[in-house]
Amino acid sequence: MEEPATLLADIQHRIATAAKVARRQADEVTLVAISKTHAAERIAPLIAAGQRVFGENRVQEAEAKWPALRERHEGIALHLVGQLQSNKAEDAVALFDCIHSLNRASLVAALAKAMDKAGRQVPCFVQVNIGAEEQKGGCAIADLPLLLAEARAAQIPLAGLMCVPPLELEPAPFFALLAKLADDHGLTGLSMGMSDDFDTAVTLGATHVRVGSALFGARG
Numbered sequence: 001m002e003e004p005a006t007l008l009a010d011i012q013h014r015i016a017t018a019a020k021v022a023r024r025q026a027d028e029v030t031l032v033a034i035s036k037t038h039a040a041e042r043i044a045p046l047i048a049a050g051q052r053v054f055g056e057n058r059v060q061e062a063e064a065k066w067p068a069l070r071e072r073h074e075g076i077a078l079h080l081v082g083q084l085q086s087n088k089a090e091d092a093v094a095l096f097d098c099i100h101s102l103n104r105a106s107l108v109a110a111l112a113k114a115m116d117k118a119g120r121q122v123p124c125f126v127q128v129n130i131g132a133e134e135q136k137g138g139c140a141i142a143d144l145p146l147l148l149a150e151a152r153a154a155q156i157p158l159a160g161l162m163c164v165p166p167l168e169l170e171p172a173p174f175f176a177l178l179a180k181l182a183d184d185h186g187l188t189g190l191s192m193g194m195s196d197d198f199d200t201a202v203t204l205g206a207t208h209v210r211v212g213s214a215l216f217g218a219r220g
């Protein structure tokens with residue numbers, strides 16, 4: 001395994017290269033380093049190398065790891081990329097700076113209430129089940145207009161759309177479809193692309209790529 005700083009520079013270079021191909025600026029793309037399952041000792045070298053945006057998929061795990069890391073380092077932004085239970089909405093709003101997994105009306109209501117109570121606005125991506133997979137989180141494409149309307153009515157700050165394409169298929173058509181849906185709904189943010197496909201996602205308009213194993217190595 002390479003040094004974290006080397007891996008980080010390599011990924012940033014690949015993002016810049018993909019952006020250039022698409023005639024975009026590299027700084028239009030935020031690299032969200034997905035640190036789920038990795039201990040603070042593994043995360044600290046990436047912070048030292050300049051990475052500031054991190055993603056976790058479980059509220060409890062993030063609550064255990066990040067307050068201490070944030071005390072030691074300025075300017076950390078923490079993103080939630082996993083399924084969120086409505087009863088964890090208050091905890092999520094308190095801890096995270098962005099939520100990538102808004103997927104249903106009940107969660108719109110829970111998050112709106114939590115943001116109101118905390119007096120804190122947390123931008124949310126609406127997660128779309130882009131491949132219509134039975135087991136996947138995310139709202140069905142057919143339900144997206146209503147969910148967006150509900151989120152807007154509840155004054156949830158909308159960051160854009162998020163997806164995880166089907167594992168076994170070529171991801172590009174799914175990224176292109178997500179970009180089209182965002183455009184149709186006047187949304188600019190696109191959270192798409194993981195370790196195996198972030199270059200493709202950037203060429204198709206990703207504003208946030210979520211990269212875990214390519215930065216940290218395989219999860220145990």
Ligand SMILES: *Cc1c(COP(=O)(O)O)cnc(C)c1O
Nearest residue numbers: 034057081194195210211212213
């Ligand atoms: C784990 C995870 C990632 C990162 O996956 P890698 O393949 O390790 O880069 C991205 N997005 C979500 C929603 C995840 O759960």
